[in-house]
Amino acid sequence: MSERYDVIVLGVGGMGSATVAHLADRGVDVLGLERYDIPHSYGSSHGLSRLFRLAYFEHSAYVPLLQRAEELWQDLEADHDSQLLYRTGSIDASPEGDALVEGSKRSCEEHDLEYDLLSSSELTDRFPGYRLPEGYEALYQPQGGFLRPEECTVAHVNRAHRDGATIRARERVVDWRPTDGGVRVETDHGAYEADRLVITAGAWAARFVDELEGVAVPERQVLAWLQPTEPDQFDPERFPVWNLQVPEGRFYGFPVFGVPGFKFGRYNHREETVDPDAFEREATQADERLLREFAEEYFPTGAGPTMRLQTCLFTNTPDDHFVLDTLPDHPQVAVGAGFSGHGFKFASVVGEILADLALEGETDHDVDLFSLDRFD
Structure with a gap:
C-alpha cells in the first residue's frame, strides 16, 4: 500500500x-x-546570491508581494543560524527615458518607496565601481540587496x-x-x-x-565572477546590486560575496532554449567573451581575471x-x-x-x- x-x-x-x-x-x-x-x-x-529589489519596473503589482516576501525572509532569518538577506541598496540604470528606470520610478511612487535619481556622473561619484556613459540615469532604492539562495x-x-x-x-x-x-x-x-x-x-x-x-520554457543562463582590479569599489558596503539596460541587452549583478569576484550576467544570455536534461552545463569561451566585453565597457575596474563561470536555468513565460x-x-x-x-x-x-x-x-x-x- x-x-x-x-x-x-x-x-x-x-x-x-x-x-x-x-x-x-x-x-x-x-x-x-x-x-x-x-x-x-x-x-x-x-549561485551564492540572488537579487532582492523593491523598485520593480516589471510591474508595480509585484511590490506588495515583495514587501510580504521581505517580512517572511526576515522571519526565516531570525529562526536560522546565519544571515539570509544582505542590504546593499539596488540600482536600476538605463538611458534617460528608458522603460527600466521609468518603470522602477513608477513602482516606487505608487508604493511610497524611498528612492534617489542619479545621473551617470553622480552614480560614479557615489559608487565608484559604476562607469556608465553620459546620458544614462540611475534609480537608487536603499532597501535592495541580495539573498543567499x-x-x-x-x-x-x-x-x-x-x-x-x-x-x-x-x-x-x-x-x-x-x-x-x-x-x-x-x-x-x-x-x-x-x-x-x-x-x-x-x-x-x-x-x-x-x-x-x-x-x-527552459533557457540556459551563464553567470561570471571577475576579480576586480579595485576590490574596494565592489565591496557590499560600496556596491549596490543592479539592473542595467544597455544596447547589448539587460544585465544584472552583485558585489563581491562568497567568491573573490564580482558577479553578473545578461538576462536571457545567448537566448538558448534548452532541454533541462540535455544542454551544455559547462560555460564556454563564447559565454565568457560576451560577459567580459560587457564588464570592460561598463565596469572596467571590475573586469580583472575570471574567478568563476557557472550555468543555471531560467524558465520563461511569454x-x-x-x-x-x-x-x-x-x-x-x-x-x-x-x-x-x-x-x-x-x-x-x-x-x-x-x-x-x-x-x-x-x-x-x-x-x-x-x-x-x-x-x-
Whole structure:
C-alpha cells in the first residue's frame, strides 16, 4: 500500500522548500520530493546570491508581494543560524527615458518607496565601481540587496523538518495522475497518494503540466565572477546590486560575496532554449567573451581575471510573469512555474501563496497577474 499525505510538493528548490515549510507550519502532513540534492546546482536556486529589489519596473503589482516576501525572509532569518538577506541598496540604470528606470520610478511612487535619481556622473561619484556613459540615469532604492539562495533553501527545509514535514531527496518523480480522492504520484522509488499536489518543478514543470507546454520554457543562463582590479569599489558596503539596460541587452549583478569576484550576467544570455536534461552545463569561451566585453565597457575596474563561470536555468513565460494557479481540470493541483529569471526573491511569499492555493483553492494575495488562463 502506498503512503498517503495531505499534500505532496513536487520539487524542493527555492519555491518548493518554501511551500513545504508553509504547509508544515499549518499542521499539514506534507511530503516534499526532490530529484537532486538539497540544495543543488542543476536548476535555478543556486549561485551564492540572488537579487532582492523593491523598485520593480516589471510591474508595480509585484511590490506588495515583495514587501510580504521581505517580512517572511526576515522571519526565516531570525529562526536560522546565519544571515539570509544582505542590504546593499539596488540600482536600476538605463538611458534617460528608458522603460527600466521609468518603470522602477513608477513602482516606487505608487508604493511610497524611498528612492534617489542619479545621473551617470553622480552614480560614479557615489559608487565608484559604476562607469556608465553620459546620458544614462540611475534609480537608487536603499532597501535592495541580495539573498543567499542555497542557505534560504536549507533554512526553509530545516523549518519544515522541525514542523514535521517529510522530505525525500534523490527521488525522481516519474508521473502523477488524479484519483477520486486526490492524486497519486509515481517516483523511481515507489508511489505516494495525497489529497492535493503542488508542482514546483522549475525547468521541468511542463513535463508534469500539459498547460505549461510552450508556456514555461527552459533557457540556459551563464553567470561570471571577475576579480576586480579595485576590490574596494565592489565591496557590499560600496556596491549596490543592479539592473542595467544597455544596447547589448539587460544585465544584472552583485558585489563581491562568497567568491573573490564580482558577479553578473545578461538576462536571457545567448537566448538558448534548452532541454533541462540535455544542454551544455559547462560555460564556454563564447559565454565568457560576451560577459567580459560587457564588464570592460561598463565596469572596467571590475573586469580583472575570471574567478568563476557557472550555468543555471531560467524558465520563461511569454510575458515574463509567473504562473501561480490551480489547474482548471484538477483544482486539487496547484502550480508555481515560469519565474522568468526574476523569481527567487519571491520564494518566501510564493510558498505562502501556493500553500493557500493547495489548501483553500484561493489566496488573499493579489495574484491575478499570474493566472494560467491568460495564455488561453
